[in-house]
Amino acid sequence: MNDPLLPRHLETELKDALASARVVNIIGPRQVGKTTLVRDLMTIGKFITLDDPGILAALDADPKGQLDALIAEVQAGPLIIDEAQRSTNLALALKRTVDENRKMGQFVLTGSSNIFTSSHVADSLAGRVQTMTMLPMSVAETKRMGPARILDWASADGGPDPTELPKAEVVSRAQYIELILAGGFPEIRSLGDHRRRRRYRDYVDSVVERDVASILKIRKSDAMRRMIEQLAVRVGNELNVDDLGGKIGIQRNTTETYLDILTKLSLLKRLPAWTSGENGRDIRQPKIHLVDTGLVAALRSMSTETFNIDANPTALGGLFENFVHNELWKSLPYQKRDWRLYHWRHQRGREIDIVAEADRTLVGFEMKTSTTVDASDFQHLQWFQDEGPGRSWTVIGVVIYMGDRVLSFGRNLFALPLSVFWSFPDFPA
Template sequence: MDYFDRHIKSKALNLLSKFPLLAVTGPRQSGKTTFARKLKPDFTYVNLELPEARNFAKTDPLAFLRSYQNGVILDEVQWVPELFSYLQVLTDERNIVGEYILTGSQNFLLSNQITQSLAGRVAILNLLPFSKQELTDHITIPSWEDLVVNGGYPRKYQFDIAPNDYYPNYIQTYIERDVRQILNVMDLGNFQKFLQLLAGRAGQLFNQSNFSNELGIDQKTVNSWLSVLETSFIAFRLPSYYRNFNKRILKSSKVYFYDTGVLCSLLGIKRAEDLNVHFARGPLFENLVILELMKKELNSGEVPALYYWRDNHQNEVDLLQEKDGKLTAIEIKSSETFHTDFLKGLKYFQKIAPESLAKLIYAGSLSQEREGIQISNFSEL
């Protein structure tokens, strides 16, 4: 497979012309290292996962940074948090833009250290696995079901690895390596059960007490484990919209996954055909659409403002997107056949938020406007 240009590239180059440091975070194997090296092929590359480089950086960070300057990629920089305060001093002294690219797959540590030491000096971008558009620029995707099962991890496409071979190994490596590093989880088997339970409830409200009862662990541990999945880019919470429109709203978050290939693997889905009768067909399509809209924002260097909305009378909209001062209500349906019932929640929401836009995204072929609501098929997303 030839290198697929990432849509985040233009934003990254723009930020490098304005900040001394650019930090690229994202899931393990999402292509951060390749992206950084293709972005600036003339930069010196240093992998801080290598013991010799890590030891040098830890024992003498100032000498390390004086050895590597004027165009450096520091890969997996979360291994040496001691570097950040020195980077602050040296970049202030030199006052050169675009000098360092930092990458890290553990968002929790990278963001924490950056917040403390490099605020105002560093631009941060999140690189997720391939988006639908990044893939279709180069290859043909037969259906949304194929995209859901195959996910977006570059290595899977680079070496044409079957989903059933790639994702179980990815998940096992993640649990045995990253989870041990991030959190002192003694019972990895129980953590894996938690991960599988969460997959079965993707797109549903996150109820800590249910997980606590089923796994025999306290709610504090449940919340801690979900935070681990968030900070390592496995799962994310979709919050409830904060304006209530004079109605009582639910405040619990919903949970989705950063890659549908990972989600399908946890659900035991091996082929696109398995989705025809699978209970999670609807939630998987919903997860895919939300993820694609999120990637579009992230690849533009924006912070996604995505929510769901539901009041205490069960009126609901799958997704609300706030952008440029406008609110768009989006309903998501996996059906290939359009039904007027799909518009019910959107019509209700338009009554209480008349300034909002309304869209339906579904798996069929229709593309038109009805009653002020834009109907789009997934291929147009």
């Protein structure tokens, strides 16, 4: 069973964008549901795909003329152009069209990469294009729940109130692990372990052969595959470019180029280090996360047996942290404030897995792959809040764990079950 018509949170954002921008540009990894969103969940507009070689050839031969002809066929709503990155001439033709017509919501584009990468085109289209990123499904989407508004809750006027959180679903450790292993790709997540791992590995091949190749002609595609596999092993860890390149056997500049490509394709997220600017003791290297834990687990040949009670207890740590990061990342467009995500580590070993920042407020997240939590799990958060670089900020500390209760551990320190991410029933006002 797959989930082709499960509602997506981005649908609301898309409708708002159509009222305020001439071009709406939806980018994101392949197979996350971009085509389903614009073709099946939208009920207006004309849909074309540049996967059709005839349409692509016509558009490249006479981009402005072909756009004009297609627009003339639109009865209502936007012209929807799927796989827009396949055309090298589309961006300039779009610019000419929207310069001539100031109407909002003329075009919706989808693609694995952003066609407006030329600085000339991007600058000239400022204010005319709204770009949004579509990611694999959040657990909240798979359960038909609203976006996780945890950051709204944490930064509420008067401070976070545990009674204001919705009641979290009771989920066992085994059920949590299955959600993490399944990932969020609509057509893959519901498959059994073996088929799912095989599909995710095939997915990497298609990314390298189609999406990466459309951005950069790489001589050794196997090096890119090995990089993705190495990144899967390192999720939740700080990035060491020289060590990564050495494992793959490529030079540093090539390593940086490959990392940039995977970032542009929204497959890799480099989580920058947060620093207060007050001293030089903070570690500045970014952490790395891949876009989906199902993909990570498949590349590492992980299954439910990998996380049996008698198995290596550290195996789940990085995967769990990657999962929480991704659920937070997916929730950012739906918060009332504009949040940025970081990590923090001090030279003396203190660290916080994720730090969300907005308007002089910091929400620190630590992860615990256990069904219980105690005061010692807050030692880094409490030091950061009381004595560390967060002492001049408003700081809320949160430990995400595999239990089922919301617990308070002192001033602005809370333990939240992982299932709180899919417990909010509706969209923010």
